[in-house]
Each structure stands twice: as C-alpha cells, then as structure tokens.
Amino acid sequence: MFDVRHRFPGITEGDHQGWARFDGPAGTQVVDSAIEASAAWQRSGNNANSHGAFPAADACDELVERTQQTVGELLHADPGGFVFGPSTTANVFSITRAIGHDLVPGDEIVCTRLDHDSNISPWMLMAEDAGATVRLADFDTTTGRLPTDRVTGLIGDRTRWVAVTGASNAIGTMPDVTAITAAAHAAGANVVVDGVHLTPHAPVDIGAIGCDVFSTSSYKWYGPHAGITWIEPELLDRLHAYKVRPAPDTGPGRFMLGTPAYESIAAIDAAARFLLDTGVDEIRCHERQLFERLLGGLLADDRVTVHGPHDLADRAPTLAFDVDGRTAEQVAVALAADRIAVWDGHYYALEVMASYGIAGAVRAGIAAYLTVDDVDRLVGAVRRIASGA
Numbered sequence: 001m002f003d004v005r006h007r008f009p010g011i012t013e014g015d016h017q018g019w020a021r022f023d024g025p026a027g028t029q030v031v032d033s034a035i036e037a038s039a040a041w042q043r044s045g046n047n048a049n050s051h052g053a054f055p056a057a058d059a060c061d062e063l064v065e066r067t068q069q070t071v072g073e074l075l076h077a078d079p080g081g082f083v084f085g086p087s088t089t090a091n092v093f094s095i096t097r098a099i100g101h102d103l104v105p106g107d108e109i110v111c112t113r114l115d116h117d118s119n120i121s122p123w124m125l126m127a128e129d130a131g132a133t134v135r136l137a138d139f140d141t142t143t144g145r146l147p148t149d150r151v152t153g154l155i156g157d158r159t160r161w162v163a164v165t166g167a168s169n170a171i172g173t174m175p176d177v178t179a180i181t182a183a184a185h186a187a188g189a190n191v192v193v194d195g196v197h198l199t200p201h202a203p204v205d206i207g208a209i210g211c212d213v214f215s216t217s218s219y220k221w222y223g224p225h226a227g228i229t230w231i232e233p234e235l236l237d238r239l240h241a242y243k244v245r246p247a248p249d250t251g252p253g254r255f256m257l258g259t260p261a262y263e264s265i266a267a268i269d270a271a272a273r274f275l276l277d278t279g280v281d282e283i284r285c286h287e288r289q290l291f292e293r294l295l296g297g298l299l300a301d302d303r304v305t306v307h308g309p310h311d312l313a314d315r316a317p318t319l320a321f322d323v324d325g326r327t328a329e330q331v332a333v334a335l336a337a338d339r340i341a342v343w344d345g346h347y348y349a350l351e352v353m354a355s356y357g358i359a360g361a362v363r364a365g366i367a368a369y370l371t372v373d374d375v376d377r378l379v380g381a382v383r384r385i386a387s388g389a
C-alpha cells in the first residue's frame with residue numbers, strides 16, 4: 001500500500017499534527033531526507049564556495065553537479081542546463097530580461113490566461129521595454145481546458161516566444177505542452193513551460209516535450225524553497241545574461257546570480273531523489289484516487305461550485321471551489337477551525353480568476369502524504385459549512 005506519510009515530520013510531529021494539509025499547491029511539507037540533507041550539509045564543513053583549491057570548495061562543485069544530474073534524471077533533460085535560483089519567479093525575470101535584449105519592436109510573445117502570474121508579468125514588463133506585444137490565449141471557462149489551437153492560433157510571423165503552463169496551480173488543467181511546443185517551433189518561436197505545478201503530480205520528460213526552457217520549484221515537491229530552471233544548453237550560452245563580469249560566460253553559472261544556496265541544493269537533491277525512489281507514477285496513482293473522491297464529493301453538493309474541469313483527464317489533483325452564500329475567506333476560516341488547511345484568494349493566478357469573473361476561490365490540492373480520511377474530513381466540513389451548521 002502506498003504510504004509516505006511517515007516521511008513527513010511536518011505532518012506527523014509537532015504543532016501541526018492532526019491538520020489535513022490541502023495547502024500543498026502553495027508549498028508542500030518537506031520530506032525527512034531533504035531536511036536532513038540540508039542540515040548535514042551545513043554541519044559538514046563543506047560550506048564554502050565554488051572553484052577553490054581545497055576539499056570543501058570541491059565539495060560545493062560536486063554538490064551542484066550531482067544535483068544537476070539528479071534533477072536531470074527526474075525531468076529527463078541534459079543536466080548541463082539546470083540553473084538553481086531563489087524561486088521560479090526570480091528565474092523567469094532573469095530569463096525574460098535576457099530574452100528581451102534580443103527582441104525588436106513589433107515582435108510578439110504568446111502567454112496564456114491559465115498561467116500563474118510569474119509566467120505573464122515578467123513577459124509583459126519585458127515586452128514594454130522591448131516594444132514587443134504580449135498576446136494572451138484564453139482558456140475555455142466552460143470546460144476549464146486550454147485547447148491547443150487557442151494558443152497556436154495566436155502564433156504568427158512575429159511570434160518569438162510562447163510561454164505556457166504545464167499545469168494550472170488554480171484549477172489543475174494540464175494543456176498539451178508537447179503539441180504547443182511543436183507548433184511554436186514549426187513557426188520559429190521558442191517555448192517556456194512553467195512546470196511548477198506539473199512536476200509533483202506527473203512524470204516529466206523535458207526531452208519529449210521539446211521545450212526550450214522549463215521551470216520548477218522544489219518547495220512544491222517536498223523540498224526546500226528554491227527555483228530550478230532548465231535552459232536548453234545552446235540557448236543558455238547564447239542568451240544575453242545580465243550577470244556580473246567575473247561570473248561564468250558559459251553554462252548555468254551565467255544565470256545563477258551570486259553564491260548559490262548550497263544547503264538548499266543539498267535538499268533539492270534529496271527531494272528529487274525522494275520522487276525518483278517513490279516514483280512519480282505511484283504518487284500520481286495515489287493522488288488520483290484521493291482526488292476522485294474529493295472531486296466527486298464536492299460535485300455531489302449543488303451548493304458547491306467547482307471551477308475548472310469536472311473530470312479527471314489531463315489534470316493535476318488541484319481544484320478551486322466556492323460555497324453558496326459564503327466568501328472564499330469565510331470558507332477557509334471555517335475549515336481552519338476544523339484543522340483543515342486550504343488556500344483562498346487568487347494564488348497569483350490572476351487571469352484565471354478574471355476569466356471566471358471572480359476575485360478568488362477556495363483551493364484544495366492533493367499531496368502524496370494525504371489520506372482518504374483527510375479527504376472525507378474536507379468534504380464533510382464543506383457540507384456542514386454549506387448547510388450553515
């Protein structure tokens with residue numbers, strides 16, 4: 001039987017024991033091996049810097065290389081393309097700034113309304129500086145899906161980049177990023193995939209997707225707060241990186257601004273190893289069973305509105321919902337009184353909420369450490385809240 005709960009001290013020990021944690025899309029609990037790897041690194045004396053003449057400096061270089069190998073194995077990509085940074089948002093800002101250097105007025109970028117704002121605003125700000133235009137693809141609010149042609153239909157002669165999410169952090173939708181990438185490449189455009197919400201919930205194969213840039217954040221998959229961006233190695237060397245002069249002129253060091261957080265990198269390695277050892281497919285299977293129960297339970301109550309897809313196909317186990325007569329905040333506060341953690345608001349998916357014409361909604365996401373009992377508690381509590389009890 002699938003059971004990883006005992007690996008999460010944040011769930012089984014301390015002040016938050018007994019909480020049902022549906023807040024994973026905002027950040028999961030950290031797996032024991034990642035917590036220990038970070039502490040072990042800091043205790044080891046290896047905390048130094050790269051490229052020195054003594055063993056601790058070598059250990060820093062080895063750690064970065066080893067972690068690039070591990071995330072390369074997890075995401076099926078050339079290890080030489082992985083950049084470690086503070087967050088996906090920070091990484092996307094550096095990359096869009098570099099991309100913007102080479103754009104000319106009249107160039108176009110296609111983004112989507114399904115995306116987290118970290119894959120929209122950096123493009124808009126860069127486009128403003130470069131005189132380029134951002135075109136936003138609408139998703140279908142009836143089905144919660146983003147049909148491929150909604151994106152490819154906006155690609156034209158002047159499109160240089162397409163930016164699309166691998167999975168919505170609000171409603172779970174997974175667009176067909178492989179088909180979108182193929183169409184963009186055929187039109188001569190490059191593709192950035194936001195894989196932050198995809199990585200914890202489905203096996204990722206960057207090589208098969210074929211995209212040029214892929215971002216993920218390890219704190220969404222049981223690791224530390226950090227952003228990991230893969231840039232296709234030739235593109236990585238070609239982009240106009242905004243960096244200090246002594247920083248490397250080739251490779252990921254071009255986009256790793258300042259000294260990397262080695263203790264975090266040690267924990268990223270352990271978290272990626274946890275996903276590899278557990279199997280993302282096994283996690284997906286467990287999450288799907290729980291999510292089916294959650295989605296079914298909420299859809300069965302006509303006082304609850306579930307935004308986004310109402311089925312299980314091509315989606316992450318994450319949903320946004322509202323309860324008649326209650327604000328999202330009221331629902332979240334009432335659930336917290338029952339020791340159930342959910343998020344309320346827009347969770348930076350501004351365009352998703354605007355597309356539905358709402359300010360926000362309650363969000364619940366399944367993570368590997370959740371159980372049937374957690375789901376039943378959530379569904380039962382939402383029913384009580386809806387009935388005014």
Ligand SMILES: Cc1ncc(COP(=O)(O)O)c(C=O)c1O
Nearest residue numbers: 087088089116118169196197217
């Ligand atoms: C889908 C998605 N993309 C991007 C981000 C931004 O990630 P970070 O907090 O690492 O900047 C998030 C964070 O919630 C997200 O859910």
